[in-house]
Amino acid sequence: MKILKYLLFLILGLYLVGFILPSKMHVERSLKTKADPAQIFPFVNDLKNWGQWDPWIQKDPNMKTEYRATTSGVGGGYKWTSNHKEVGNGEMEITESVDNEKIATKMNFGDQGSASGLFALKKEADGTKMTWSMDSDNSTMSLFSRPIGNYMNFMMDGWIGAEFEKGLANLSKIAEAAPMPAAGKIIETIMSEVKDIHVIQIESSCALTAVGEKLGELYGRISKKIEENKLTVAGAPMAMYPDYKPGDTNTKLIAMMPTTAKCTKQCDADMKCYTIPASKVVKCTYQGPYEGNNVAYGAIKKYIDDNKLQAAGEPWEAYTNDPEEVKDPSKFETVVYWPVK
Template identity: 30%
Template structure:
């Protein structure tokens, strides 16, 4: 009797081993969703980890988990490490190892004793929206030893259900986040994050500008007055003319016509005043063409800031690099700046 039980047990074990080694050693899980936002918006959200907790399917499981960010805020090298309850989210890290703008983000994952894996986001433009594919790949056997690898093959049978359900929840949360952002596609807008140095300027503001019949004549008159004051004070121009817009504490919008100057300023009279030019962390893009065609660029910049979790400050300005008196309208170059202040979810873009 005992011999039969032993033979039966050995036979079961042999079947367990043979079947186990016939099971796949690699696991692939994939889920997808369509998001009613352009690839530029969706890519921005998955090309870094600063906003990961706001849509991650695992963050609500362990509110006490600690997340640590390192490397650049986005793109290759951006890294997120987490440490939480072993029964809930455990510990590990993930790092972006490949980033192709608006099409692909690939990550290396390390779950410590549970092994390594790779995941990816693939983006496909669909009309004015995006099909987002979230995939997961791992080698179940690597680093697990013979028996550990055998058991891992059996566990691999459940990965699609376990991970797939998490991915479905995460994609649904990401969709809600993305669709709460502006729908404007900013993919063709080349935006830089810059540190603008402090400097002196002469400017005309307030009623002196409001009295002019239109913006062009306002600025032209103001710049003429500023240049006259520069000549009287023997001041050198330090940069292109600017039109500065600033929101005041009372909610009023004030426009300044300004020209950067070198050196200290004294003895001004009339409407021309001296001040400090805007400085600090700002975003900048370059507009090429007539001034009347700037509006779409501003819309794209607003969408860019929202997707990156950046809050626009109270000051923005246009810097007129080209002289309209000797430059064709379609060749004019204007640098557009906006000071930014970081919010809790800000991620400095690459």
Template identity: 25%
Template sequence: MKIFKYLLFLILILIIGTSIYVATLNGDFQIEETKIINAPKEVVFNEINELRNWQDWEPWSGEAEDMILNYSDNTSGEGASYSWKSEKMGNGAITTTKVNPFSSIQQEITLDAAFGESQNEVYWKLEKVENGTQVTWGMKGEQSFMEKAAFMFREESLSEMMQPRFAKGLQNLSAAIEKKMDVYAISVDGITQHGGGYYMYTTTASKVSQINEKMGNMIEDIAAYMDQNNIERTGNPFVLYNEWNQENNSAIFSAAYFTPNEVITPAESPVLTGYMPNQKVVKTTLKGNYDNLQEAWDKAYAFIQQNNLQLSEEGKAFEVYLTGPEKSKNPAEWLTSIYIPVQ
């Protein structure tokens, strides 16, 4: 009987001692992972800020087929939240508490595990770098007594368990963003009439591969010139192709803006005035990155050939940029119209 009492006493001492030891352990933790994603800050921020996008790349859903998601009415910005239930992964919720557009996001994550409920801070930091955006995803907080006790008997610490998942999540995020940015669509809208009109332009010659790079700077220069001289712009910028030499991989093209009326410029002006007649054209629309423009042109010319149309001898083909980098950082949202004059 005395031995039994001694054993109980020893067990009690062991429990008290272990409890004291666990209580004195530092429960503070911080888990952080960083990755450079080949995308603009704005695109990365919008992907993370919209909580419905998370199911495309967060690493936990793939580990639990029974996970059920529920979203709040607001799923982006401050106050947005969603929760999940899963017998395998446990229950939890995440709420966006603070947003600094295109730079940082702060969130609160609540986890309902077997050893009790815990609340910790999740944070995102976005920094523009040469190759895209450096994304830092982290979580920090303080483990409860039960959490510290539970991890005493595990082979992995909390950081060791979570770090690979954060790394996997950022890899998934990068792949999801690049996939969405690559989405494009081409439609040949058919024959229509373009009204033409006066326009202001500058002209240059370049390799075909350099057109996209040069035309952006040229359009900016024309817009600045027109603003400085109080000249009204009509519609969107466009590029007029004066000559195209496929064999030499070269082109002569003009970047331009339409104007309501003819503008007489000084002889030394770097920007000139031109006129485009009202003409019949085949219109083609590209929604997506400019990298897909060649395919759009090919489809436009295929339509012309299939319908036995004749190209205009005097008309010059042109592209109108309805939505471009100045309006959206996501190439999938860029909208370009191609016009090819026909007889």
């Protein structure tokens, strides 16, 4: 009986001690990498890319994810569901995003509480210092639950610090292997409208390094078909890259040539006649090397968020000058169109 009494006093004492433990938790880890911030940022700023380096996602290959329409930049988010005891359920949203510098997130773990996260990149002489941190505050928890939450905070550094270290090591490895984004500039980002665009298109895939060569081959075939069908080219050659994510080494692509009238004759087995429907679009004009035009997509996503619009279809690119004539990659011009509503 005395043992039970002492045990009860011990439990009560530990419970009361929980009230004086810090209610705030901060876990932080840093790692130096040879990669440039511009190589790292796409893997952090787009939540669809976290699966390539986040240790918790990699713990459970059967984890179910539900992505928002936007997954990168401010407002990007997703939910996850997992039966793995170290992963659980939750949701994450990007609340702040500064190109090549940082992203801030908020996380909701349901009855396990909430937290905020920060991923910061600091450019240094021979690489980048990456810092991953997480903070939470139990002061808003119920009086009964607060001591338990404070004990968890007390032990959190040991629990998740090692996982942060694994994640940073994974990220360093893939970022160092990623190509350095080329420099370019945004000329303008505006709201516009397009009428129906009749195109002849071919879908294919190739290594990212072979995109230019592959598009040249496909445009040649399409141009021949346009001539055979006695159609007229109605604008610059175009392309879509469905499902592409920064860091991919291969990509699907759809090469398209616009025509003044709809093709009505039989095309080759892998060649289709299609009409891109009239719509409102956000239009971004980018000047610079083609491999750097991801900044145009980032500018459009920001415009969509700032103006409370919604993406309403796949974006496409138009190459409005000829690299065989312009020669200088810094003068190449790409216009990106993204349907919105």
